[in-house]
Every structure is written in structure tokens, then in C-alpha cells.
Amino acid sequence: MPLHGVVPGGTGTTAGADDGPQGGPSADTAAPRTTQAPSTAETPPGAEAGVAPGRAPRGPATPARRPEVPTAGEGHLSVFLRQLPFTGVTLAILAGVLVYAPTMLDDSTFLAAFAVAGSAVALSVLVPWRRLPVWLSAAVPLLDMLAIGLAVESGFRVSMLLVLPVLWMATVFGAAGVVVAVAVGTLAAWGTRVLGTAHFDGDDIPRLFILPLVLLAVALYVHLAERRSAARRDLLARQSSLVEEILADARYNERLLQSILNTVDVGVVALDADGRVTLVNRAYTTATQGRLRVGDDARERARARGESPDRRRGPVTTYAADGQSPLRPDESPLARAAGGRDIERELIWWDFGPGLARRAYRVSANQLQRADGRPAGAVVVYxxxxxxxAALAEREDFVSAVSHEVRTPLTSVVGxxxxxxxxxxxxPVVREHLAVAERNAERIQGIVEALLDAATVRERVEICHDPLDLRDVVAEAVEDHRPRATAGGVVVELHDGMPLPVDGDRLRLAQVVANVLSNAVKYSRAGGRVDVVAEPVDDEVVVRVADTGIGIAPxxxxxxFTRFYRAAAVRRGDVPGTGLGLxxxxxxxxxxxxxIALRSALGEGTEVTIVLPLAGRPSARRAGGAG
Structure with missing residues (x-):
């Protein structure tokens, strides 16, 4: 049966060198592998097809490339290595004959068997198999079978040696090799009896009938085992190719992410679940002059106040939003993020030491989680x-300076x-004109006072903690605003009862209630209503000011509560304001x-809730905590 085009092993895969002594292929006889060059990070999978970089192509998966079918023969020595087991057995038989039965060398058929075996060995060594088609190497095991057949004809019972070339054929040439090996092996075992020229006896039954069945069983077993092995190798090749593609894609995405992070002008630090730094982008490295490095423990660096390991740079002191309160090491953003806490747009200041300008940063941190919910680390953004x-400070300084300059002459004008x-x-006409001028001058004076208050608040509000009844403060504010409300057709009602003792600054708290109540009256339409409720709730005092005014858009x-901010609808209206009251x-x-909190519905009204601790009851709420 012709073997042209048969791929070794049925799949073109490589068998291990340890198979050689059993008639299997050795490492050197493997069909040529197709080595796929590892994909580089610069060319991720799918890039050539127009797929976005760093994104795997969608749609049907492209199967991994299988090894190419070899077009040339096997290696020069690989055929000889397969032939080596048979050669060794043949030489051992020859040595035994020379010692124990030298007369058998007088049999021409026996000598012909050794001559054919020697020819097979010579072919395996001398023929350049690498430059020949693979199927031509089948000539060597076929010659082995011919040599065994001649030896059997001479009366030397070596039929069991047919197993060696059969293993070779079944392993290397697949199903076709099984058929040819069993057929030729059977002919070699039967010899001239196939032509009916020899006599059968009982001793021939194992050799003539059982041996072919054994050869068939062995060949099928080896062939099926090779197919399973080839399938496993093919699966491993596919998986290896897929892993290479995924790895290349991951490398590309890593470089892309690093490039993006190094391009943005915000500092980014990534931490693992143990609080160790896994990524620091260029902006953060530049800002901290390399004080934090990949592999550092965020908590240790916080305890060192940002001091670099080589100690060539001084420590960095972190301050809270006020720029005056230094944060403890465990309050630093990195330490808190490493401890599993999120941070939402918190303002901090970094002081790099004498002679160096402070820098302000808005810090946010987000915790990462694995698919099973376990912590995976955190990302901190500066x-x-x-x-x-600096621009805000300059603006406020300018506003404060202008307000101070305007207040003195304005006071004279009003007087x-x-x-x-x-x-x-x-x-009477002149008196009316003077009343209009006085009213507008007082309005300007109120704006100037609000601007000066805003400049004062920037540094932190200075308050005194004196015992007082907040109910009286609220009642006075209601009475002060009642005439204006009545003039505008707005009803103001106060709902109070029990005393509301607090420790605070009476003037400042009156300013708070006045600002809130003023907005409620100012933005209520004629026929509207403002309800003021002051009551104790648990360990706190709650003041609610609810109106039926125009409401505020979401x-x-x-x-x-942002300084100088006014809603768009109000800016387009005719109601004056500075955006400083709230x-x-x-x-x-x-x-x-x-x-203080606010909730509102556009067109329905607004409710402002003020909560203060009762006298002698410390509140858990604190302003601007460093966290």
C-alpha cells in the first residue's frame, strides 16, 4: 500500500526521545515544528485587522495555529535511532549464532536475512532523510520485516521481532502505517505458506494465526495512544497560543495604561491588598521628587512622613484642608487607603520644608475588590x-481689600x-429720592459686610461658646423678618416649645438663622408660607426652615453651599444676592x-435643616476633618 503523503504520527507532532527503544520516534525524528514568534506588546492580537489596540477581537475566536505538515523527510540520524532497537537485537542474535550454532551460517536464506537487515541499517545511516519525503523512511521498517521473514523461512523462530517495525509504523505513519505494518508483518510470518507451497502443522498455529492478531492489537493500541497523545499536544499548542495572545494583550494594555497615566497631570498611586505600592505615575513621582517607589509599604512611608529610603530628601509634612492642622501618619491619604478606606475629594497640603512652597492637592481614593469580594488594593489620585x-486666595484678598476700602466712605454716605x-x-419729592438712595446704600453696605464675613471665614470662623437658648435666637430672627415677609404677602410661622440650650456664639448663630430665613422669604411668592420649627431631637437641637417658594433645580x-454660587434661575431673575449666605x-x-442640609423640589419649595448639639453634649460631627 503506498504511503505517499502520510504525516508521521497522523498529526505531525513530536514524540519524546524515550520512545526510541520501543520502536517509537525519537526527539530527533520529530516532524518540524512551527514556532510562533511571541506577540510583542506593540502589536497586540487583532491590531492588524483594525481592532482597537489593547482590545481582543470580538466575534468567533480564531483557532490556534497548528503545526505545519512537513514536506521533507526526517532527520539524518532520527531514522537510525528508530532502527537502533532492531539493530541491537539483530546483532545479539548474530553473536548467539556465531557462538552456539555457527552451522546456521551455511543457510543462504539465513544469510540473506542478515544481509537485508544490514541493508536496512545502512539505509538508516547513509540516506539523507531530511531532504526526502517522510513516507520514504517506511522502507527501513519494511526491510526489517523482510529480514525477519527470511529468517523465519530459514527455520529461525524470530517472528516476535515483527513487533518492533510494527510499533515504528503504527507510531509514525498513523492508520495507514497500521494497515501496512499488519499486512506486511502477516506476510513475513507466513512466508511461503501463503503460496501454499509449505506444510502446516500444529506448531505453526501461534505464528501463523495468533501472531498477526497480536500485531494488529499492538498496532491499534499504539496508534490510538499516539492519537490521544497528539490530541493532547494539539490542545496544549492551542492553549499555549491562546496564553501567548492573552499575555501579549496584557502587556500591551499594561504599557498603554502606563503611557496614559504618565500623560495625565494628576498623580496616581496604586496599592495592593497588603498596602504595598504597585504603580506610581510620573506626575506623582515628580511632585514628591521620587519619595515613593514601587514596592514601598504605604503605611511605613506614611510613618516616615514621605521620607525617601536613601534619606537624601527631607520629610514631607501633610496638613489638613485648613493648611494649619498637621495630619497624623495614620491620617494621611495613603495610609487610610491602605487601610481600606475610600476618600472623596479631600483637600490636603504638602509642606516640603523650609524655603519650599507648599502645595495643595485634592485627593480621592477608591478601594478595589476581586470577583469574590476580597480586597484587591486601592487607587489614590492626587x-x-x-x-x-493661589488664585482663589488672591481673589479673596482683592475682595477683602476692596470691601474695606468701600466700607468707610459708604458708612459716611449712609450717615x-x-x-x-x-x-x-x-x-416731599426730595425726601422720597433720599429714601431711595438710603435704601440702596444700605443694600450695598450689606453686600460689603457679607464680603468681609466671607474673607474672615476663609481662615476659620472665630466663635465663642457661651450658654444660650437657641429658641430665643430663632424667635428674634423670625420677628426681624416678619415685616418684610408681610409686605411681600408671605406668612411666617414659628413652631417652638421647649427651651433649646446650646453652647455657642449668639451673634454667629443669629446670622445663620437670619441668612436661611432671608432666603426663604426672598424666594417665596406672594401668598406663600414659611414654617420655622425648632425642637430638641435626642441629644441635638434641630431647626427646620421650610418654604413654598420657587425651589431649586437638582x-x-x-x-x-459653595462660596459666591447662585442658582442659574436666580441669576436670571431680579432678586439680589451675593451667593455667600448659605x-x-x-x-x-x-x-x-x-x-446644615438642604433639600428642595423645583416649583414646590425648599427645606433647610440645621442640627446643633445640645449644651454639654459633644457632637460626632466635625467640620473639615482630616479623616
Missing amino acids: QDLTSEM YLELAAEDPSLP EDQARL HLAREIVEAHGGT
Whole structure:
């Protein structure tokens, strides 16, 4: 049967060298492998097909490339290595004959058998198999079978040696090798009896009938085992190719991520679950002058106040948002992130030492989790706000300076207007004009005072803690605003009862209630209503101011406590304001250890809730904590 085009082993895969003594292929006889060059990070899988870099192609998966079918023969010595077991047995038989039965050398058929075996050995050594088709190497095991057949014809019972070439054929040439090996092996075992020229006896049954069945069983077993082995190797090749593609994609994504992180102007630090630094981008390294490195323990670096391992740079002191309160090592953003805590847009200051400017950073940290919920680390982001904070400080200094310069002459203007209005000889028309001028001058004076208060609050509100009844403060504010509310058709109702003892600054708390109540009256329509509720709740005092006014849009509510901010709808209206009232109220309330919150619905009204601790009851709420 022709063997042209048969791939060794049925798959073109390589058998181990240890198979050689059993007639299997050795390492040198393997079909040529197709070595796939590892994909580089610069060319991720799918890049040539127009797939976005770093993203695996979608759709049907491309199967891993299988080893190519060899077109040339096997290695020069690999055929000889397969032939070596048969050669060794043949030489051993020849040595035994020379010692114990030299007369057998007189048999020409026996000599022909050794001659054919020697020819097979010579072919395995001398023929350049690498340059020939693979199927031609089948000539060597076929010659082995012919040699065994001749030896059997001479009366030398060596039929069992047919197993060696059969193993060779079944291992290397697949199903075709099994068929050819069993057929030729059977012919070699039967010899001339196939032609009916020899006599059968009982001793021939094992050799003539059982041996072919054994050869068939052995060949099939080896062939199936080789197929399973080839399938495993093919699967491993596919998996290896897939792993290479995934690894290349991961390397590309890592480089892409590193490039992106080094391009952005915010500092980024990644931590693992143990709090060790796994990534530091260029912006953070530049900002800290290399004080933090990959592999450092974030908690240890925090305890060292940012000191670098080589101690060539001094420590960095971290301050809270006020720029005055130093943070303890365990309060630093890195230490807290390493401890499993999230950080939401917190302002800190870094002091690098004498002669170096402080820098302001807004820090956020997000915890990472694995698929099973276990902690995987954290990412900490530092945004440099030094320029913005400097610009804000300059603006506030300018506003404060201008306000101070305006207040003195404005006070004189208001005073002279009041004196002029007291002149009984003024005509009614002039008196009305002076009243308008006085009213607008007082409005400007109120704006100037608010600006000065805002400049004062920037440094932290100075308050005194005196015992007082907040109920009286609220009642006075309601009475002060009632005339204005009545003039605008707005009803103001106070709901109070029990005393509300607190420790605080009476003037500052009155300013808070006045600011909130002023907004409620100012933005309520005629026929509207403002309800003020003051009551104790647990260990706290709660003041609620609810109106039925125009309400506030959801997108504006988050910024209402920001300095100078006014909602878009209000800016387009004719109601005056500076955008400082709620900001000042929050600063004062938080300085008292309380909170202020707002909820509103556009077109329905607004409710502001102020919470303060009762006298002698410390509150858990603190303003601007460093965390």
C-alpha cells in the first residue's frame, strides 16, 4: 500500500526521545515544528485587522495555529535511532549464532536475512532523510520485516521481532502505517505458506494465526495512544497560543495604561491588598521628587512622613484642608487607603520644608475588590490645586481689600443720607429720592459686610461658646423678618416649645438663622408660607426652615453651599444676592460641631435643616476633618 503523503504520527507532532527503544520516534525524528514568534506588546492580537489596540477581537475566536505538515523527510540520524532497537537485537542474535550454532551460517536464506537487515541499517545511516519525503523512511521498517521473514523461512523462530517495525509504523505513519505494518508483518510470518507451497502443522498455529492478531492489537493500541497523545499536544499548542495572545494583550494594555497615566497631570498611586505600592505615575513621582517607589509599604512611608529610603530628601509634612492642622501618619491619604478606606475629594497640603512652597492637592481614593469580594488594593489620585488655591486666595484678598476700602466712605454716605432725611424743610419729592438712595446704600453696605464675613471665614470662623437658648435666637430672627415677609404677602410661622440650650456664639448663630430665613422669604411668592420649627431631637437641637417658594433645580443643589454660587434661575431673575449666605451659614454651623442640609423640589419649595448639639453634649460631627 503506498504511503505517499502520510504525516508521521497522523498529526505531525513530536514524540519524546524515550520512545526510541520501543520502536517509537525519537526527539530527533520529530516532524518540524512551527514556532510562533511571541506577540510583542506593540502589536497586540487583532491590531492588524483594525481592532482597537489593547482590545481582543470580538466575534468567533480564531483557532490556534497548528503545526505545519512537513514536506521533507526526517532527520539524518532520527531514522537510525528508530532502527537502533532492531539493530541491537539483530546483532545479539548474530553473536548467539556465531557462538552456539555457527552451522546456521551455511543457510543462504539465513544469510540473506542478515544481509537485508544490514541493508536496512545502512539505509538508516547513509540516506539523507531530511531532504526526502517522510513516507520514504517506511522502507527501513519494511526491510526489517523482510529480514525477519527470511529468517523465519530459514527455520529461525524470530517472528516476535515483527513487533518492533510494527510499533515504528503504527507510531509514525498513523492508520495507514497500521494497515501496512499488519499486512506486511502477516506476510513475513507466513512466508511461503501463503503460496501454499509449505506444510502446516500444529506448531505453526501461534505464528501463523495468533501472531498477526497480536500485531494488529499492538498496532491499534499504539496508534490510538499516539492519537490521544497528539490530541493532547494539539490542545496544549492551542492553549499555549491562546496564553501567548492573552499575555501579549496584557502587556500591551499594561504599557498603554502606563503611557496614559504618565500623560495625565494628576498623580496616581496604586496599592495592593497588603498596602504595598504597585504603580506610581510620573506626575506623582515628580511632585514628591521620587519619595515613593514601587514596592514601598504605604503605611511605613506614611510613618516616615514621605521620607525617601536613601534619606537624601527631607520629610514631607501633610496638613489638613485648613493648611494649619498637621495630619497624623495614620491620617494621611495613603495610609487610610491602605487601610481600606475610600476618600472623596479631600483637600490636603504638602509642606516640603523650609524655603519650599507648599502645595495643595485634592485627593480621592477608591478601594478595589476581586470577583469574590476580597480586597484587591486601592487607587489614590492626587490633583494639584496649588495654582487654583493661589488664585482663589488672591481673589479673596482683592475682595477683602476692596470691601474695606468701600466700607468707610459708604458708612459716611449712609450717615449723611440719614441726616439729610431728618431735615423738616425738605420737599416731599426730595425726601422720597433720599429714601431711595438710603435704601440702596444700605443694600450695598450689606453686600460689603457679607464680603468681609466671607474673607474672615476663609481662615476659620472665630466663635465663642457661651450658654444660650437657641429658641430665643430663632424667635428674634423670625420677628426681624416678619415685616418684610408681610409686605411681600408671605406668612411666617414659628413652631417652638421647649427651651433649646446650646453652647455657642449668639451673634454667629443669629446670622445663620437670619441668612436661611432671608432666603426663604426672598424666594417665596406672594401668598406663600414659611414654617420655622425648632425642637430638641435626642441629644441635638434641630431647626427646620421650610418654604413654598420657587425651589431649586437638582443640578444646583450640590453647589449651593459653595462660596459666591447662585442658582442659574436666580441669576436670571431680579432678586439680589451675593451667593455667600448659605456658605457662611455652613461654616458657622460646622464650627459649632453641627451640620446644615438642604433639600428642595423645583416649583414646590425648599427645606433647610440645621442640627446643633445640645449644651454639654459633644457632637460626632466635625467640620473639615482630616479623616
